[in-house]
Amino acid sequence: MRGLILLAHGARDGAWSRPFVELAARVRAEHPGREVRNAYLEFIAPDMVQAGAELAQAGCHAVDILPLFLGAGGHVRKDVPALLQRLHTDFPGVHWMLHPAVGESPLLLDAMARIATGLHDAAALSREERA
The missing domain is CATH 1.20.5 (Single alpha-helices involved in coiled-coils or other helix-helix interfaces)
Structure with a gap:
């Protein structure tokens, strides 16, 4: 089974995440057999490692990670690869694929x-x- 993490920045205002929740729902509707999780770098749970753990525990053998950022700034270039390395270490049987920022x-x-x-x-x- 293939999984997908939709990774966004996060914000203190919970309403901020509504478009990302809607995006995940649309992806699930178009691909009913695919496991999809939202993840956030800051302020909102789950974070990328937690979402990855959920997908690994759900039986995903491969997980695509799509950064929902307009550009590849510091978070995408530094923070995300560090989190990705943690997923590789914690779940070596899963193929983790980081894609370019959606922007x-x-x-x-x-x-x-x-x-x-x-x-x-x-x-x-x-x-x-x-x-």
Whole structure:
């Protein structure tokens, strides 16, 4: 069985995690046999190691880790590899695959460009509706 960790930064405000919880639900709906866990670097549980342990205990032989960051800053370049090494040590029978930060994907950049350009269109439409 293959698992997926959706790794986000975390925040003190619990409402902050709503989009990430929704993302996990959408992935589960599209891939019902896949084990999916949210994980956070700070403030919110579970952290990456806890989520990885859950997936290993659920029988996952391979786990993809997708950092939900717009860029590969210090967390992605330093903190995440250290946590990944801990998972390799604690669960050597699992193949852990760290993927690039989601913000490096052309698909996300295209989606953000569509949103940004849509702001102008939405503002123009709103002005027309008020006139």
